[in-house]
Amino acid sequence: MATIDLGAGVAIAGAGIGGLVAALSLDAIGVEVTVFEAVDEIRPAGVGINLLPRSTRELDALGLLDRLASNAITPDTLGYFAKHGREIWSEPRGLEAGYRWPQLSIHRGKLHRILLDTATARLGADRVVLGHRLTAVDTSADTASATFAGPGGTEVNVSAGAVVAADGIHSAARAQFYPDQGPPQWSGALLWRGIVDRQPVLDGRSMIWIGYPAQKFAGYPIADLDGGRQSFNFIAELRPDDATLADREDWNRRGDLADFLPAFETWVFDWLDVPALIRAAPQTFVYPMVDRDPVDRWTFGRVTLLGDAAHPMYAIGSNGASQAILDARVLAGCIGSHSDVEAALGRYEQVRLPPTSAMVEANRGLGPERPMQLVEERAPTRIRPHRRRDHPFGGRRDHRGLPAHRRVRPRSPRRSDVARRRTY
Ligand SMILES: Cc1cc2nc3c(=O)[nH]c(=O)nc-3n(C[C@H](O)[C@H](O)[C@H](O)COP(=O)(O)OP(=O)(O)OC[C@H]3O[C@@H](n4cnc5c(N)ncnc54)[C@H](O)[C@@H]3O)c2cc1C
Numbered sequence: 001m002a003t004i005d006l007g008a009g010v011a012i013a014g015a016g017i018g019g020l021v022a023a024l025s026l027d028a029i030g031v032e033v034t035v036f037e038a039v040d041e042i043r044p045a046g047v048g049i050n051l052l053p054r055s056t057r058e059l060d061a062l063g064l065l066d067r068l069a070s071n072a073i074t075p076d077t078l079g080y081f082a083k084h085g086r087e088i089w090s091e092p093r094g095l096e097a098g099y100r101w102p103q104l105s106i107h108r109g110k111l112h113r114i115l116l117d118t119a120t121a122r123l124g125a126d127r128v129v130l131g132h133r134l135t136a137v138d139t140s141a142d143t144a145s146a147t148f149a150g151p152g153g154t155e156v157n158v159s160a161g162a163v164v165a166a167d168g169i170h171s172a173a174r175a176q177f178y179p180d181q182g183p184p185q186w187s188g189a190l191l192w193r194g195i196v197d198r199q200p201v202l203d204g205r206s207m208i209w210i211g212y213p214a215q216k217f218a219g220y221p222i223a224d225l226d227g228g229r230q231s232f233n234f235i236a237e238l239r240p241d242d243a244t245l246a247d248r249e250d251w252n253r254r255g256d257l258a259d260f261l262p263a264f265e266t267w268v269f270d271w272l273d274v275p276a277l278i279r280a281a282p283q284t285f286v287y288p289m290v291d292r293d294p295v296d297r298w299t300f301g302r303v304t305l306l307g308d309a310a311h312p313m314y315a316i317g318s319n320g321a322s323q324a325i326l327d328a329r330v331l332a333g334c335i336g337s338h339s340d341v342e343a344a345l346g347r348y349e350q351v352r353l354p355p356t357s358a359m360v361e362a363n364r365g366l367g368p369e370r371p372m373q374l375v376e377e378r379a380p381t382r383i384r385p386h387r388r389r390d391h392p393f394g395g396r397r398d399h400r401g402l403p404a405h406r407r408v409r410p411r412s413p414r415r416s417d418v419a420r421r422r423t424y
Contacts, residue, residue, distance in 0.1 A: 001155045006034055008161035010335070011146050013134035013173065015042065017108075018307025018324030019166030020115040024062050025332030027123050035119065036148055036158070038133035038167070042116055044109025046251055047193045047285065048222040048233025050075075050318035051106065053099035055325040060101060067114055072106035073205065073221045073230070081210040082375050085269030089371060093207065103318075105207070105220045107195070107231070111321070132156060134172045137163050139301030162341050163303045164331065166324070169290070171309030177300060184290035187314060187364070189213075191289060192236045192255040194281030195222070200230050201272055210274070212376035213369045214239050215263060217274055236260050236278060237289075255284035289314050291364070294357035299345040306331060311356040314363040323359065327352050 009032035012019045019035055026033040051059070051068075059065055076096040080088040094103035120128050132148040135155075139145075144163040150156040165173030169184060200221065201208065207220040219234040238260055257278065267274035278284075292312045298305040307324030331348045338344035366373055 001157060002150065004034075004156065004158045006032065006158060006160040009033060010162045010164060011036065011144070011158050011160040012164045012166055013132075013137075013146060013148075014038070014165065014167035014171075014307075014309070015116065015119075015128055015130075016166060016168055016307065016324070017112065017115065017321045018309075018328050019164070020112075020119050021058070021062070021325045022164055022166060022306060022328035022331055023119050023123060023127075024064075024115070025328050026335065027119075028062060029332055029336040031332070031335060033123060034127045034129065034158075034160075035123075036129045036132035036134065036146070038131075040131045040151075042112065042130070044107070044113055046108030046112075047195050048105055048220065048231075049108040049111060049321050050220070051104040051111070051325070052318055052322040053094055053101040053103055055322035056104055057101040058325050058329045061329075062118075064114065064118060065101070068104055068106065068111065069102065071110045071114065071223065072104040073223065074102040075105050075205055075207050075220055077203075077206045079202070079206055079208050080372055081208060082372075082379065083211045083215065083267065085210070085267070085271065088375050090206075105222045105233070107222050107233075108321075110223075134165065134167050136176060137165065137173045137300075137303045139163075139303045144302035161302065162335070162345060164306050165303065165309050166306040166328075167309050169292075169308045169312040171305065173303065174295075174305055174309050177297075177305075178295060181292060181295075184292050184312060187289040187291075188239045189237055189289040190240060190260075191287050191315065192238075192260045192284045193234070193287065194255070194278070194284040195231050195233050196277055196280040196282075197225055197229055198232055198277065198280060199228070201232060204230055208272075209369070209372065210267065212372045213237075213366055216369070216372070217264060217267065219277075232277070234277065234281070236264060238263055251285065251287060253286055255286035257284065259286070287315075289316075291360055294353075294360050297349065298353055299342075299349040302341050302345065304331070304345045304348060310353075311360055313356075313360045316363045317359075317368065319359055319363075323356055327356075 010026055012023055012035045015035045015037035023033045023035045056065060059068060075093045077090050078093050079090040082088055131151045134146055135149055136147040143159050145157060145159045146163045148156040165171055204221055210217045216237040219232055221230040222233045223231040225231060261275060261278055264278060265275050291314050298310045306327045330351050334344040334348040338347060
């Protein structure tokens with residue numbers, strides 16, 4: 001067995017989005033931190049991911065916003081459409097909605113690479129240790145410890161001032177604290193995700209949601225390419241009878257077009273050919289919509305949970321990565337403003353557990369998809385388009401070429417949008 005003594009430093013298990021932002025945030029306030037990641041090599045995994053303004057504000061505070069924004073798209077609109085392609089509603093996003101920080105739509109692999117490169121540069125390459133899988137945690141009055149399965153099966157015991165388990169939805173630390181939690185709970189929905197290179201959809205800055213909760217197609221651009229083309233990320237969602245498709249949730253599991261494309265074959269509109277778009281994807285990945293019940297505690301003495309380890313939630317509303325980033329920033333703020341580690345981790349839990357538990361519960365309801373469900377119930381068949389002179393908005397078209405629709409007015413910046421030094 002090998003031992004590593006980090007003294008009063010912090011050990012983080014998991015170099016995902018939450019773990020790396022926690023490492024950068026702790027490093028920024030002068031705390032020594034080492035990250036231990038299970039995989040031997042970090043590859044650009046995943047497809048598109050969204051970062052909401054509340055999280056890009058935090059990434060800006062870490063000096064990362066410009067680099068991220070130049071590798072991303074800043075969406076300005078979210079449009080809701082019925083399954084026949086007619087617009088139900090649209091609303092502004094990010095800067096267009098009056099936030100001081102943009103929303104970013106980005107490939108998860110690029111986001112991960114930027115965070116990893118920055119962590120390696122700022123902390124030192126030896127502070128991001130690959131090939132170490134967390135197996136157990138422990139805490140005592142004056143130290144925390146974490147046991148890892150290291151290279152070649154060696155057991156590595158790390159002692160530190162605090163241990164942060166940011167080891168994702170299958171967290172080993174969470175399983176230790178909650179041995180009866182069982183596997184993640186499946187909502188019954190499956191998500192097939194893919195990326196296509198194509199001409200922009202609408203104005204090239206719009207996120208689109210089409211259909212209704214039981215059959216939905218969502219998409220958004222994640223990068224500008226040469227020749228005016230874009231990388232366009234899509235998610236096709238169905239609730240199939242065949243539960244075996246849900247199997248174990250694995251972000252890298254390949255999808256099969258035969259399992260979902262037939263349901264979308266008739267979704268051909270004058271502004272988008274959904275089946276053609278899906279067919280153009282070189283590959284798809286299938287992931288079940290899963291979460292876990294919220295728990296009462298994340299912090300046990302000098303050990304705490306963060307990100308998906310703490311509050312895995314349905315992939316609705318762009319909150320997975322954003323909430324992990326907020327956890328990381330609050331955690332660092334608490335450690336920076338408390339001399340007692342246990343008090344700091346307790347305060348972190350007090351600030352972050354209630355809102356994220358509420359979000360897990362809210363995502364189980366229909367949330368922002370409720371209007372789509374109402375449209376499906378009340379207008380299940382195609383409605384004849386208004387003749388131009390009868391159109392309620394006078395046949396006007398908006399900048400995307402769609403019939404002009406009532407839009408939510410951008411709001412003024414909120415006080416909470418103003419970046420500030422966090423103390424708790
Ligand atoms: C490979 C992969 C691809 C993903 N793709 C998408 C996507 O396309 N779209 C999307 O919305 N979300 C995706 N996610 C999930 C998304 O990143 C998270 O929901 C969100 O960012 C919260 O971040 P997190 O740091 O809590 O968890 P994650 O980003 O999942 O990071 C957890 C990290 O911990 C590591 N780990 C796991 N077990 C251990 C262990 N025992 N010891 C040490 N390290 C461990 C994992 O390898 C991973 O690096 C993906 C996650 C992964 C791991």
